[in-house]
Every structure is written in structure tokens, then in C-alpha cells.
Amino acid sequence: MSGAKLDRRSVVRALLERRGDLLVVAGLGSSAWDCTAAGDHPLTFPLWGAMGSACMIGLGLAIAQARRRVLVVTGDGEMLMGLGSLATIAVQRPGNLAIVVLDNERYGETGMQKTHTAYGTDLAAIATACGFAKAEIVRSASQIAGVRAGIHRGKGPLFYQVKVASDPDPLVLPPRDGAYLKHRFREALLGKSSAAD
Amino acid sequence: MRRKTSEESPDGSLDWPAAIHRALKSHGVRQVSYVPDAGHKRLIELCHADRSMAAVPLTTEEEGIGLAAGAWLGGERAALLLQSSGVGNCINALTLSSNCGFPLLMLVTLRGEWGEFNPWQIPMGQATPEALRLGGVHALRLEQAGDAFDTVTAAAKLAFGGYGAVAVLIAQRMIGAKAFEEKR
Numbered sequence: 001m002s003g004a005k006l007d008r009r010s011v012v013r014a015l016l017e018r019r020g021d022l023l024v025v026a027g028l029g030s031s032a033w034d035c036t037a038a039g040d041h042p043l044t045f046p047l048w049g050a051m052g053s054a055c056m057i058g059l060g061l062a063i064a065q066a067r068r069r070v071l072v073v074t075g076d077g078e079m080l081m082g083l084g085s086l087a088t089i090a091v092q093r094p095g096n097l098a099i100v101v102l103d104n105e106r107y108g109e110t111g112m113q114k115t116h117t118a119y120g121t122d123l124a125a126i127a128t129a130c131g132f133a134k135a136e137i138v139r140s141a142s143q144i145a146g147v148r149a150g151i152h153r154g155k156g157p158l159f160y161q162v163k164v165a166s167d168p169d170p171l172v173l174p175p176r177d178g179a180y181l182k183h184r185f186r187e188a189l190l191g192k193s194s195a196a197d
Numbered sequence: 198m199r200r201k202t203s204e205e206s207p208d209g210s211l212d213w214p215a216a217i218h219r220a221l222k223s224h225g226v227r228q229v230s231y232v233p234d235a236g237h238k239r240l241i242e243l244c245h246a247d248r249s250m251a252a253v254p255l256t257t258e259e260e261g262i263g264l265a266a267g268a269w270l271g272g273e274r275a276a277l278l279l280q281s282s283g284v285g286n287c288i289n290a291l292t293l294s295s296n297c298g299f300p301l302l303m304l305v306t307l308r309g310e311w312g313e314f315n316p317w318q319i320p321m322g323q324a325t326p327e328a329l330r331l332g333g334v335h336a337l338r339l340e341q342a343g344d345a346f347d348t349v350t351a352a353a354k355l356a357f358g359g360y361g362a363v364a365v366l367i368a369q370r371m372i373g374a375k376a377f378e379e380k381r
Contacts, residue, residue: 025267045270049292053263060267060275063228063251084256085263092253178297182270190272197272197357 006141008102008164012073013038014144015100015151020069022151023061023189027054027074029109030169031102035073037172042188045181046174052081055099059089062097062156065189069096071151076103076117076161083126089157090131098151098158099127104166112166127159135159204346213345213371214239217304218247220349224357226302227273228253230261234280236306236372241278258283262290266299274357276302281309281325281366282318291332294362301362302353303334311369326366334362342371 012034016024024044026035031054032046047054058072079101089097105118117123127135138147138160150158175181186194204212204219217240221229229244230253231237244252255261261277268275279287284305294301308315309322321328329336335355339348348365356363 023271049296050263050266050290052259053266053290053293056260056263057267057270059253060228060264060269060273061271062267063253064268064271064273082260082263085260087256088253088260092251178293182297182299185270186272189270194272 005104005163005165006139007167008034008104008162009037009169010141011102011144011162011164015071015073015148016041020152023065023068023070025054025058025061025070025072025074026174027051027072027078029075029078030104031073031075031078032174033169033172034102036174037169040174042184044174045185048176048178051078052085054078055082055085055089058097058099059085059092059094062094063092066094066096069152070094070098072097072099074099074101075108076101076105076115076123077107079123080116080121086127086130086132086159090127093131093133093157095133095156097156098154098160100147100151100160100162102164103161104164106166108166108168117161122161124159124161127161132157132159136161138162211342211345212239213342214243216342216345217349218243220346220353221276222247222249223350224353225274226276226353227251228264228268228275229278230255230264230275231278232256232258232261232280232283234278234306234308236280236367236369237278237304240304258286259290261303262287262293262301265301266293266297269299274300274302276304276353278304280306281322284325284328284364285321288328288332291334291362295333298360299362300356300360301334302356303362303364304349304367305329305364306367306372307369309369313369322369329364332362334364336364336366338366338368340368340371 309319
């Protein structure tokens with residue numbers, strides 16, 4: 001194997017193809033664009049702000065929908081802003097929640113400044129120390145099938161820090177009207193009657 | 198003669214945390230997150246003891262705003278318990294309510310307004326009503342223990358019926374100012 005890092009778009013496409021009844025929260029920035037490039041979907045809730053909140057939205061969703069699998073896809077910068085949420089999630093031990101951090105070691109939307117992971121911060125070790133059922137660093141395409149299996153069947157909470165290249169990808173933007181994103185998610189999950197709640 | 202309620206202590210004082218817990222239950226709140234405050238001690242215990250509720254300790258208050266958004270996406274209602282010192286931590290996350298119309302019910306115990314002994318609590322405590330207003334949160338004040346059920350009920354209706362962010366500000370005078378001499 002060469003030392004080439006994984007391509008984030010390919011990773012996300014592989015994770016989200018044949019997604020079944022998976023519920024997805026996408027952290028702001030490139031992670032949301034990656035999820036949209038894999039196919040805009042009513043059961044994906046992409047964030048455009050509220051940096052640091054993606055994992056907690058995933059936790060609230062996982063508690064509310066204990067019979068569904070919940071996946072948070074976010075970036076290293078977004079994850080770093082909400083590190084405490086890993087401790088909060090580990091306390092709740094949601095068996096149906098997986099977190100995938102696409103770690104390009106950069107703040108991609110603001111000029112590609114290095115994040116703490118570029119200097120050695122080990123997010124998977126933090127998740128392990130918080131008490132996640134499983135946390136690992138993913139560097140090779142051969143590991144992606146295992147990540148998929150974890151997302152769909154593994155006993156959570158699961159954490160995958162996927163080291164990806166920092167090459168820029170074309171922008172593929174999801175809708176940015178938050179009320180619309182909320183309504184379409186709830187209607188797809190809970191039915192039309194959810195609008196009367 | 199005034200009717201005794203189950204929320205009245207033997208000494209006649211009202212068990213207002215139990216009244217708040219009852220109001221949350223009556224509105225179907227299933228996820229209660231918190232950063233502790235001495236004023237929320239009993240309510241936190243009641244929520245932990247309630248099998249119909251997930252009690253979620255947070256490391257910082259804004260986590261509770263994300264949690265409430267996720268709960269609502271999944272069809273559940275949430276509430277966030279915090280003290281006024283934590284309101285500032287919430288500001289950026291409030292975009293979830295402003296942009297998406299996620300209901301948010303915050304129960305804020307006030308510090309720094311009535312007999313506060315700790316000067317470091319005063320700036321955020323006194324800025325809390327204005328900070329919430331700037332963040333788009335409608336605030337209701339709770340001054341009397343006997344109003345706890347009605348005020349939290351009104352706030353829950355505004356939050357979940359009106360798809361908005363609502364805070365109940367629980368007066369420090371009602372809780373009692375903490376003193377160093379008192380253990381905990």
C-alpha cells in the first residue's frame with residue numbers, strides 16, 4: 001500500500017450506499033457536502049452552523065429512535081469543538097449510534113488551517129478514554145467494510161476516525177433552509193402527521 | 198382552606214421541583230439534559246428516578262441544545278436544565294432554534310441577582326435576560342414556588358406548540374442564595 005490517504009467522497013459514498021433505514025446527521029462544511037454528493041436524502045440532516053453540535057444531535061436522535069441506526073458524519077474541526085459530547089454520549093451508551101469523523105487535519109472551509117489532529121491529537125483515543133464501545137482510526141480502504149458493518153449492526157456507541165486527504169472537492173450543497181430540512185426529516189421518519197405535533 | 202397537594206412538604210412549603218417535574222411529564226418531555234445547579238438538585242434527582250425520562254448530564258450547556266434538536270427530529274421532546282452562568286455557552290447553538298424552528302425549553306436558575314455571595318456569578322447572571330433575548334429566546338420569570346407548575350406549563354406550550362426557544366428564569370430569591378458556610 002502507498003501512503004496515499006483515503007478520498008473522503010469515496011468513503012462517504014461507500015458508507016451511505018444501500019443505507020437502509022439509517023438516520024444521518026452531517027456536520028457543517030465538507031462533511032455535509034460529502035453526504036450530499038453521495039445523494040441528498042430526507043433522512044440526512046445536514047448542518048450549516050451550530051458547530052460542535054453534530055454528535056449531540058445524533059445522541060438526541062438515537063435516544064428518541066432506539067430501534068433505528070443513527071450515523072453522525074462530521075469533520076475533525078467540528079468534532080474538536082464538541083469533544084465533551086463524547087463523554088456525554090459514553091455516559092448514555094446508545095447502542096445504535098455511530099460517529100464517523102472525516103479527519104483531513106484541516107479547517108477546510110476557512111483556509112485549510114491545520115487542526116489539532118495535524119499536531120497529533122488522537123480523537124479515537126479520546127473516544128476510547130470516554131468509554132465508547134469501540135473507537136478506531138481508519139487509514140485504508142480495506143477497513144471500510146468493517147466500518148459499514150459497525151454502522152449497521154455494531155453495538156454502539158462506535159467511533160471511527162477516518163484519515164482522509166485534504167484535496168479540495170467540488171461543492172455539492174444540500175438545501176440550506178433549516179426549517180425545510182427539519183420538516184422533511186420528520187415527515188420521512190414520523191409520517192405526515194408529524195406536522196401536527 | 199387551601200387544598201393540600203402532593204407537592205406540599207410537611208412544613209407547608211411547596212415542593213416546586215416536583216411541580217416542575219409534573220409539568221414536564223404532562224407535556225411528554227422524555228429527554229432532560231442538565232449541567233447541575235444546586236437549585237436544580239431535586240429536579241435532577243426526580244428526572245433520574247423517572248424511567249420514562251432519559252436524564253442526560255452534559256459537559257457544557259450548548260450540548261443540550263443539540264440534544265433537544267435531535268430529540269425533536271426523532272419525535273421526542275426535551276428540556277435543558279442549567280444555571281445562568283451557562284446561558285452564554287448556548288448562544289451560537291441557538292441558531293438551531295432560530296433557523297430550523299426546533300422547540301427548546303430551558304429552565305434556568307438565576308445566580309447573581311439576589312444576595313449572591315460570589316461576584317464571579319454576577320456578570321453572566323445579570324446579563325442572562327438580555328443574552329437570551331438577543332439569542333431569540335423568549336423568557337418567562339418564575340418568582341413564586343406556587344407558580345412553578347403553571348409557568349413551566351406555559352413555557353412548554355410556547356416551546357412545543359409554538360416551535361420556539363423558551364426559557365423559564367427561576368428567581369434566585371425563590372431558590373435561596375447559596376452561602377459558603379452551608380455545605381453544598
